[in-house]
Amino acid sequence: MGRVTVFQLQIFKLLIVMLRFCTWNMRGAMYGTSYFQSILEKSDICLLTEHWLNKSNISFLENFDSRFDTVYSIGMNCSSYTKGSGGTAILVRKSPGYKIYNLNLKNDRICGIKLCSNEYQDICVLCVLLPSTNYTQEVYLKYLDDLCKYYDMYCEDNVTLIGGDFNIDITNQNISGKAVNYIEFLKDRNLCPAPLKQGCLGPMYTFRSKDDNIRTLLDYVCIPEFISNDIPFLKSQKGDPSYHNYKLHKREFRKHKRQAEKQWQEEKYEEIKSAAELDIEQFYKRVRRMRKPSSSINKLIYNGNVATDDVNVCEMWSDYFHDLYSDNGDSDNLFDTNFFKKIKDFIQTYIDSNDNCVIPYLERKITIDEVSEQLRSLKCGKAPGPDYLCNEHLLYGGKAILTYVCKLYDIILKTEYIPLCFRHGIIITLYKGNNKDKSSPNNYRAVTLTSQLIESKSGLIIEHLADDTTLLSSSKNGLQILLNIVHEYAQRWRLKYNALKSKFLLFSPKKYMQKPDYVFSFGDATILMNATVTYAGTLLDCSRRTFGRTDMTCKKLKRKLHSLYNIGVNPNGMSPVANTVIWKRVILPCALYACELWGHLNSTEIGMLEQAQRYFTRFILCFDKRSPNDSCISNLGLWTIEGLIDKFKILFLGRLCRASVTTTHKQLFNLRLGQIFSEDLARNHQ
Structure with missing residues (x-):
């Protein structure tokens, strides 16, 4: 359940104005926008934990309220295509008297800001989300050590405050090992958890279970002891009617959301079952749609160079394919130049000696029926080339399309020239799999998307190509x-x-x-x-x-x-x-x-x-x-x-x-069958 702790802090001799701090475990930033807006109206600095946003939708917080600046961290293993988890954020109300700086902490559970002013002492605020009980004590202590390091780094020159969800209840009589380490952290640095400050009206708990049987104090705002007496007001939003109204509507929304997801799942399952029974191709199409897309490569290594950002990766792919498809000047050593010269001279002599040098098969006019038959073999749902012409345009364009396509092919054969736009293509790289190194370009297969018009024309002349060779020999x-x-x-x-x-x-x-x-x-x-x-x-x-x-x-x-x-x-x-x-x-x-x-x-x-x-x-x-x-x-x-x-x-x-006797596999079958019969006959005669 989401939980909110709000307190007001007035630091005499340091600040003139009252700063209103708020810490909230959101458990999903998308679920309570109206309540989130009401919290921001009452806060100057809002510390958020568990916003569940990833890189593709973190802009939701950045653009939520133009009066606030946002600093955030994203949970571990949250790509742009997966649902986010964890995460922290700090929203600071823009003030003309202070400059806001991001501390740029490289941590998925801690983020921080710095408020600078020419008249008052600078303030640093750290927002933290320590691991829950699902994690081991070693993981918890690792992030607690990171928090100690960040606090020690900034507390010498700045008034440093820490707030967020610490996932530990130090008010419980049975103190765990995690709580002992957390208490030692507070004592060593003279920090005071605001909810436990004596003489301050604070919340008894910040988390409760759905059945209200478990109540724990997990959220704290830790402040230096020398300013702890300057907290005039501290409260928990649990008793606020607007909070209960928000939780009621959130519960209702999630109930309808679960019902809609269940109905959608049942429909997809029925489609997958029908496709598995009738059409395997459609089955795999539906499976690919339901699967989460794999993460794109973030590093590429070629010729000793390493590319990490999108621009450099694209440039490295360009260099790789340029080297792969270039002649490199070694064709004379690889191929038979004498044979090449002989064929070239023969063709030139044939052309010079015949004024009307023609190849009947290529000189004939292509008919509309041939074009129509070839276009009918095209499949729908395929990616277009650089001209953005899809197969559906040719399949359903009608007779007018067939007529102009037929004329275009006739002109290409007559002029012996293929337009430049037909020779351009878009290269798509496909990972070969088998746990090969994703950072090596050699482990990708290049697929070039060209114009569908030139692919259809090639089908009229060339029907089949094969590139595998198998050799069998008995010696x-x-x-x-x-x-x-x-x-x-x-x-x-x-x-x-x-x-x-x-x-x-x-x-x-x-x-x-x-x-x-x-x-x-x-x-x-x-x-x-x-x-x-x-x-x-x-x-x-x-x-x-x-x-x-x-x-x-x-x-x-x-x-x-x-x-x-x-x-x-x-x-x-x-x-x-x-x-x-x-x-x-x-x-x-x-x-x-x-x-x-x-x-x-x-x-x-x-x-x-x-x-x-x-x-x-x-x-x-x-x-x-x-x-x-x-x-x-x-x-x-x-x-x-x-x-x-x-x-x-x-x-x-x-x-x-x-099978037909003219096929290779039937001939091999007959040969092997004859060998078996001859061996049996020879064995019987012995």
């Missing part, structure tokens, strides 16, 4: 020959392969325990042998051990389950039936990806996978960990993991048998 020399062919092709057609990302695995029969240490070359680079490689989301182990893959799958099942906790996949969120649908449609297919190729799993691995599924059932149904296994699975109607993997294998075999 060392054969694989080296294949690598030489790929390198020669890349040199000729000016393609770049990253040899550092290339992996080599050697599969051999189990009887060969010690494998040779082969080293392959790709141009000037070398490719070393690896024991394991994750390719297309599947862990490949040259020793054909499967325990590591199974262990990774079990961890992935639990990690995927807990990643969906905030969107309702938990006992207090959606129903067990809805959570089971998400488990079967989303979590299991993701974790068991490519299980059709796993081969035989031993009993230990099967037990690990079954245990991971039983963990889900007990978690969702709130069962005890010693509950029977059969009841866990049968209550939700789940298959065993072993049966589910067998089902996926049979379905995969059916797709292989129905």
Whole structure:
């Protein structure tokens, strides 16, 4: 509950005017604006604790009343996208006789100001929010030591006052270790808590529970003893009718707020359940909307330089992409210049010898039907390029749009010129994940947003591109020959392969325990042998051990389950039936990806996978960990993991048998099947 302590302080020989101090534990600055305004009317200096604001909405306090200047601190781990917690602030009424300075204390629980005047002694005011009983004594003493350091720093030259929420009751007979340290702090520095000053009418408590059974004095304003006799008036706002009216309306507001949040949650849960049953793409879209956005990077390191603010980070990204996409003058060493010159001369000779040098496919006119067919393949909800032209403009623009787009494409082909605006793009960086260093630009994937018009035109000419290459060979020399062919092709057609990302695995029969240490070359680079490689989301182990893959799958099942906790996949969120649908449609297919190729799993691995599924059932149904296994699975109607993997294998075999004989995977399947049959025949003849 919010609590307010107000006292008036008149310091003779130091100040002419009366200063009215107020300390208030707000528990959310957005909830009691009308009452907050009434407090400011009666105060000259207002000390606020627990305003719950973050960097994006702290301006609420700064702009709340133009008659006050604001100094604040923001709670720890409060980004611009998350709900704030904790926090302190000081609002000081602007006065022509005093200058207000921010002490700029680097602390999430303490802030301070300094009032300077040419006629009177300077005053420092510190606002503090010490940790509550949820924190250990070590954490409490750490912030108390910070407060001691700040007070000792400013009390020598200034009259220094401390106020706020100390989260400790020194009036209680059973004094804790925290209270002992706080009392020692007051005695060592001759400070007097204003609510406990003798002869002063003060509040008996500043906090009470909802049932009014617990009443404690947690808020204090500590002043030096030499001016403690100058406090003529001290009171708690608990007995103020306006305070009770404020608390009543706040309670009613939060009740309606909780009801609205519950209704909104139920609607979102129903949408997520329907999407999980019908459309996985829509499911992930809704999940991303409900998740809190990840914090942006605040530091970037490149070439030994460090950028921390937004401007420098953008400039460093510019330098990184400039270096990445620049030629650097080494193209002659990387590529086959003779072949390049030969092709260039051949094209020029062909053009010179033919007056009407044409390529029929490129000289033909693009029809409206072709443009319409290509535009229909565009997806809605995609980000536009620099021209702010969205896919929806082209999809729903009608026949007039198709006509002009068709003419534009014809002019581009005829003039052999692409407009400059089509060659501009906006680069968006996406973090690659896997706990990689976020401060390194190499751990981000660049996505360039270009004009949708040029992307649609490219689709009319180029349909498919692929950049992955997989080489298979039964011998060392054969694989080296294949690598030489790929390198020669890349040199000729000016393609770049990253040899550092290339992996080599050697599969051999189990009887060969010690494998040779082969080293392959790709141009000037070398490719070393690896024991394991994750390719297309599947862990490949040259020793054909499967325990590591199974262990990774079990961890992935639990990690995927807990990643969906905030969107309702938990006992207090959606129903067990809805959570089971998400488990079967989303979590299991993701974790068991490519299980059709796993081969035989031993009993230990099967037990690990079954245990991971039983963990889900007990978690969702709130069962005890010693509950029977059969009841866990049968209550939700789940298959065993072993049966589910067998089902996926049979379905995969059916797709292989129905595949066309011209496809690569069908040819490999037939080859391997023939090898197995020939081995069985040879074994039977022996």
